[in-house]
Amino acid sequence: MIVFSKAEIIKFLQLDADYKLNKRLSGIEQLKDMFKSSGKFYVKGSKSEDLIKCLNFSSIAKKYCSVFKPLCTVLNLDCDGSNCKIKENNFNQ
DSSP states (O other): OGGGGHHHHHHHHTOOTTOOOOTTSOHHHHHHHHHHHTTOOOOTTSOOHHHHHHOOHHHHHHHTHHHHHHHHHHTTEEEOSSOEEEOTTGGGO
């Protein structure tokens, strides 16, 4: 899933712009491979504030709206395919 922001992660890790992901790896394994290629280590669950800051969540949400739509439904968000917002009556139920 993290590969949704490949360009931002490449920039964050200062990898070559033409860096190619290994398609045979899972998302987490791809992320580990990217970190390894930059001379850094990725440990799942470790502090990742700087990595999170580099991600463009608005862009991710718009591009992969259909993936997130079930979550929007569970959270009772009003999702039009590109913008999710709290329904006005959410707090009156």
